[in-house]
Amino acid sequence: MSPDPGRDPNATLNDLAQLLDQPVMALAGHARPAKHVWHTSVRADPGDRILSDEEWAGIARRIVAATGIDPGDGQPGCRWAAVRHADDHIHIVATLVTEDGHRPDDYRSGARAQAEARLIEKELGLRQVAPGDGTAAQRPTSAERHKAERQGRERPAREELRETVRRAVAGVTSEEEFFDRLAAAGLLIRTRAAPSGDLLGYKVALPDDLNKDGEPVFYPGARLAPDLSLPRIRERWTGDTRNDPAPRPEDAVRTGLGAPAGARRTTASAAWQAVMLVWQGDDAVVAAHIAAAGEVLDALAKTSAAHTRRELRDAATAFERASRSHIRAARGHDRELRQAARELVHGGPALGRGEDGATTAMAIDMLFFLITAAAHWHAKKGHAQQAEAAARTAEHLRTAYQAAAAQPLGVLYQRGRRLSRPMLQRQTMLLREALPQLAEQILAEPGWYALAATIAEAEAAGHDPAALLTAAVERRELDTADSVSDVLVWRLRRTADLPADASPLSENGTTGGQPTTRTTATRPNAPGSRRSGEETSAKTR
Incomplete structure (x- = not known):
């Protein structure tokens, strides 16, 4: 009996609205709910087939039944209408008063609709979306999206603020530093304090995002993401204090010449140590390292060439979803990663060439394996959305690595090609003896020459190349590498503390008879090149 303004030229939207609202208007004025309209949209993936009207009608009926809007089976339901706006989606609108004048049982209707949608996807052969667990950041509302479109913004204000606050919190150690970074980013800030003067919370706004009264629209941190409330942010640095109250000399932030490269070496070392903990650690410790990895990605994106x-910005954005789960992070254990994020921020922007460019490739390479380990951990724990987000992050990192590594690996490749034949033959024998299971694969890769140049440089610096190779492979995870030789190049250069952009080699494979000159950021035992006992024992001087 409902009029269809889409098919009947004499029907109007007002006619439809009046029919939907009849159960509300039948109530006494004081009994009418202040907000009585329920609305949702149901959209197919762009890659899905075009569904028929009948299929969309069936989907609509299933959604309103699952959410309690119109449960069926003789139970009183609400009046509702579904409108197909385009090939790929419908909108459902309902009146939140049943035919007998009661409120429907629509508790957690959003979660119930999502659960039914997962079943519909499977039954109709559509793209299956990973189920959520309630830890995702709140999405922009349709009003916020439409406002962004009207204002010509790339993204809604909520998303822009979330990214800015997330970057501001990377590696911070105090409230004062956090709010200074927010102010430096151009955000408007309001804080909320207790009568005692203790700070309870904060909210932020974009200066040009105004409401109808011309006032800035503020968002509390908790409304941007669950881990951006002030108490959750405080946990990051209070955990550091609780576990290691005395500051260490190597934790000082380096600035000046070589600082970006040194910060990236610190990042590479911290990321690689974290890989071991993610594979083997306690769940709460693993969750802390995964959360801190998000800070590192934010800091790296902020300071990259x-x-x-x-790609690094897209990686950081994608990983935001993977950085949280219901497993509460044991803060403090992630100190090394958070210190790396801090050094990246304070080290400043990196150049895309030389030692800066090469150490960027090294850091991305190590982070790729950390994020891949995080994806495996989430998958093992049944965190479907987080595992998917981490996998997407790894793909962005793979692309960023290819851009960062092309020049430094190209230089190493040419140096490897210039090594003498006896030197290459000796290194081939060494590789086959040290890594018999991987040798033939490595020798067939284009990156073999870059690895040969690195082995020659390590040997000239006094290292045992066979021990370095064995230690590099034993440190786990090569299955996801596009090029094993490339991975070993960065592991060897980091472990042996070699300049990431390579030192010039003479024809016989030595450094020309002179010691290699290192900058402050790459000298032996510098903060950016801390080594575990296992790595140190793999060397001979």
């Missing part, structure tokens, strides 16, 4: 910035 132009040719890697977009």
Whole structure:
């Protein structure tokens, strides 16, 4: 009996609205709910087939039944209408008063609709979305999205604020530093304090995001993401204090010449140590390292060169979803990663060439394996959305790595090609003896020459190349590598403390008879090149 304004030229939206609202208007004025309209949209994936009207009608009926809007089976339901706006989606609108004048049982209707949608996807052969667990950040509302479109913004204000606050919190150690970073980013800040003067919370706004009264629209941190409330942010640095109250000399932030490269070496070392903990650690410790990895990605994206910035920013954005789960992080155990994020921020922007560019490739390479380990951990724990987000992050890192590594690996490749034949033959024998299961694969890769140049440089610096190779492989995870030789190049250069952009080699494979000159950021035992006992024992001087 409902009029269809889409098919009947004499029907109007007002006619439809009046029919939907009849159960509300039948109530006494004081009994009418202040908000009585329920609305949702149901959208197919762009890659899905086009569903028929009959299929969309069936989907609509299943959604309103699952949410309690119109449960069926003789139970009183609400009046509702479904409208197909395009091939790929419908909108459902309902009146939140049943035919007998009661409120429907629509508790947690959003979660119930999502659960039914997962079943519909499977039954109709559509793209299956990973089920959520309630730890995701709140999405922008349709009003916020439409406002962004009207204002010509790339993203809604909520998403822009979330990214800015997330970057501001990377590696911070105090409230004062956190709010200074927010102010430096151009955000408007309001804080909430107790009568005692203790700070309870904060909210932020974009200066040009105004409401109808011309006032800035503020968002509390907790509304941006669950881990961006002030109490949750405080946990990051209070955990550091609780576990290690005395500051260590190597924790000082380096600035000046070589600082970006040194910060990236610190990042590479911290990421690689974290890989071991993610594979083997306690769940709460693993959750802390995964959360801190998000800070590192934010800091790296903020300070990277132009040719890697977009992919690293997309990687950080994707990983935001993977950084939280219901397993509460044991803060304090993630100190090394948080210190790396801090050094990246304070080290400043990196150049896309030389030692900066090469150490960027090294850091991305190590982070790729950390994020891959995080994806495996989430999958093992049944965190479907987080595992998917981490996998997407790894793909962005793979692309960023290719851009960052092309130049430094190209230089190493040419140096490897210039090594003498006896030197290459000796290194081939060494590789086959040290890594018999991987040798033939490595020798067939283009990256073998870059690895040969690195082995020669390590040997000239006084290292035992066979021990370095064995230790590098034993440190786990090579299955996801596109090129094993490339991975070993960065592991060897980091472990042996070699300049990431390579030292010039003479024809016989030595460094020309002179010691290699290192900058402050890459000298032996510098904060950016801390080594575990296992790595140190793999060397001979």
